[in-house]
Amino acid sequence: MNITDNELKNYINTSNELDNPIYNRALAEKFDWLIPRNVWSGKKITDCTGTDGEDGFWPGAPEEHPDYDYSYTELNNIPDGWRKAFGWTLVCDIDAALTPQLRERFYITDIKEKWGVLRISTSYVNGALSDVLHQYEEASQYVCIACGQRATHMTTDWISPLCDDCWKKLKERQN
Numbered sequence: 001m002n003i004t005d006n007e008l009k010n011y012i013n014t015s016n017e018l019d020n021p022i023y024n025r026a027l028a029e030k031f032d033w034l035i036p037r038n039v040w041s042g043k044k045i046t047d048c049t050g051t052d053g054e055d056g057f058w059p060g061a062p063e064e065h066p067d068y069d070y071s072y073t074e075l076n077n078i079p080d081g082w083r084k085a086f087g088w089t090l091v092c093d094i095d096a097a098l099t100p101q102l103r104e105r106f107y108i109t110d111i112k113e114k115w116g117v118l119r120i121s122t123s124y125v126n127g128a129l130s131d132v133l134h135q136y137e138e139a140s141q142y143v144c145i146a147c148g149q150r151a152t153h154m155t156t157d158w159i160s161p162l163c164d165d166c167w168k169k170l171k172e173r174q175n
Ligand SMILES: [Zn+2]
Pocket: 081, 144, 145, 146, 147, 148, 149, 162, 163, 164, 165, 166, 167
């Protein structure tokens, strides 16, 4: 099955969950740095043998992850709204910033929302990559973290950018 870039882009931009193993595998083949890794050893979960505990392939025993099935990738750690709004361009821009030397050593160590913006930590960084990550960190504060529309509110209890619709839903839930 040959999955085109356009199909991958639609998958990222429109899926409620990135839980399709066929598409995740295609993503991981195109962007191999999306394969989850042990953040300490840098080993890919796909290199986990399930029989050898000596290399510390993964937190916990390797045999707990013998059959990684592409039910998720690192991209699942980006909040849904941000992923739908700019996940595809983010992934393409990161990939374009990787030089051959950097690509060998590069992986994601952490993706999270912090103080209302997207924070991505990586094993190595260069100037171009640093620019890309900062650009999306800046942009994320204006995008609804829940649905991807333009954000018009910033929640204060748990700092997150929200659009009008998601803000109203949140207020209804809180009342
Ligand atoms: Zn929203």
